[in-house]
Amino acid sequence: MRRYLLAATAIASTLITVPAFAQTVTFWQFSTNPNDIAAWEEIIAAFEASHDGIDVVMEIVPWGEQQQRLVTALTTGGLPDVSMLGNNVVAQFQAIGALAPLDDAFAAYDAEQGTDVAADIWPGDRGYYHLGGQWWASPIAVETRALYFRKDLFEQAGLDPEDPPETWEELRSAAKALTESSPDGVYGIGLSTSLDYFTIHNFMSTYLGYGARMLAEDGNCGFDTPEFREALDVYTGIALDGSTHPDAASMDGNSFQRGFLDGRYAMILMHPSLYRDLVTEQPVWLDQVDIAKVPAGPVNRSGFLGGWPLVMWDASDAKEAAGQFIMFATHGEAFKELAVAGGFIPGSISLAQDEPWTEFPYPLFVEQLQDARPYQYPSEAIAQMGQLEVDTIQKAVQAVALGQKGIDQAVSDLCTDINTVLAR
């Protein structure tokens, strides 16, 4: 009898010590940078300490593999509860019905913290994440590109280092002059024309600046216009002038970034974390680096609007806990530390207006964000964007830059491809 009593006591004490609603939240994190991983581990530890009974299990899924992993998990099972996601594909997964709305999580966080998190999201991000009247993502980072340039190389080329290119035409001329005045192997600008995201990230500023739009009023391809042709001409002209690396048609953004750090380019359109890398590597010409806004077109100045949020997958059976983790990880002090470690601009406006984002080089990027727009501006986000940006627009740029097609042929083929995808 005594033995039974002891066993019952042991079981009861175990049940009491284990929280009644113990849950595990699986989280796919896409950065492989050790500093980012360490910062995420700290956020998770802080969340677990303040949310008894919820365990967060982080799995690293590199950015380059995330689409394959997510689509595979979507079709065969095994999606996480929470993951990061590129802002441009939120609409795609929302259209599939794979995401869960975050309105309840937003409301619960606001009620608890006395905040208005939806009002604190950048206007551009709203277009990506607020679909069909509901919130589907909570932003971590927001990103735009600005023009890094080397003042010493500008002087060497006879250009005014205090007057960086204001327009795309000026950028093209400056890139040519800089290439001609630089030693062999140093180019005017690191600008890609390959089938890599770096191409669309840069080129979208050109076509939006020229007033071109991806989607016409009827929802079909809107690129078959003189504005888009001019934009394509000026962008690919930089490569055809020989003002960028001769292998630009097959190089990716990382190679160009590495090249700028190695002193191979006089200019590059890049995100703020490049400055963090410059400070880390301390090249001898570091004090000669300055940053200007992205060049404008004849119609406007449009910055690239990138970013990545956290999303909750509809297959999650721990939605409440997942929602709590998302809100914790994208707001507050722990999140601020993550953003500082990652060198990115936070997706929360109020945070981005505070230190350290008030120090060089961030204010220019924060200002640039006011002009940052999505690829399909002024249209609403569409589910097919993931397909269109990879396989259509970049292909047109590459074809013209390689001299395979003329502008008219490339634009005609581009619109055929876009309309084929939209009609599926």
Next chain:
Amino acid sequence: MTSSVRGFFFLTKDRLMSTPMQERQPQVIGKASLPYALVGPAIVVALAIAVLPLLYALWLSFQDWYLLRNPQPVWGGLVNFQALLTDGALWRAFWRTWVWTLGTVAVEIALALPLALLLNRDTIVARTASALILLPWVMPFIVLGYGWRFLLDSEVGALHALLQVVGIAGNSSILNDPNLALAVITFISGWKGMPFMVLALLAALKSIPDELYEAAAIDGASAWQRFRSITLPSIQNTMLIVGLVLGILAFYSFDLPWIMARGGPQDATTILGITMFKAVFTDLRPAYAAAISVVMLVILAGVSFCVLQLRRRE
């Protein structure tokens, strides 16, 4: 053999020889079922890893599953096969895949045959080279792909410099040339597969009796005549079968053109493996990709059958 085992063996043998049929029945059934029991696990494994996925792909090819329209697969009948017939980009990739496949096998034979003839000689160089020849075969695609990219880089690539001197490459890497990119990656694919062909041909060469060459030499046959009349007929079967196997591997390729050029520039190196990959992960059309794979399977089965028939006839 231990005494107990030996005793069991004789006992069984005696019983088999002396007992009537009815008494032997259980033993016969056991003996008859033994082969099935031995083959069974292999069949189960084969079913699990080959036949079931194949059946799933076949089933999937008849579904209408474009994730943006149908989050779950629904019966679509021949919808994917109809779409496939009118997909111009797919057919361009299809013909490109044949160029790639035949080119790869041609390079494999062209490189492997002289090497196998060289290694068939019993010299110290041949013995050393036999081990080194395997290097491309055992090298992972990712290492090999980036290694060749480095060699072809327009600024630091030694091979690019050489190609520039002979006038094949310009300022830019030939990987940016839509006409040359496929040719150069096909060559690299053949170079990677070459060791397998070398080993197979070497084995075939070793099996040719020396007497044949001695008799031919006495008859005054030249080296070329000996090669054409003795060597080639003796190894052509091996060449055909190994060429078929390597050709099938090449037809299903994905890695090398993806690592080296992502299927580009433009679609210059987009072969069917890359088209299928994009159909699933970029276009979100897994059922369409399954239909492509079914068509690939049927075509390859047909070609393999024809090649084997050709071999039998010869």
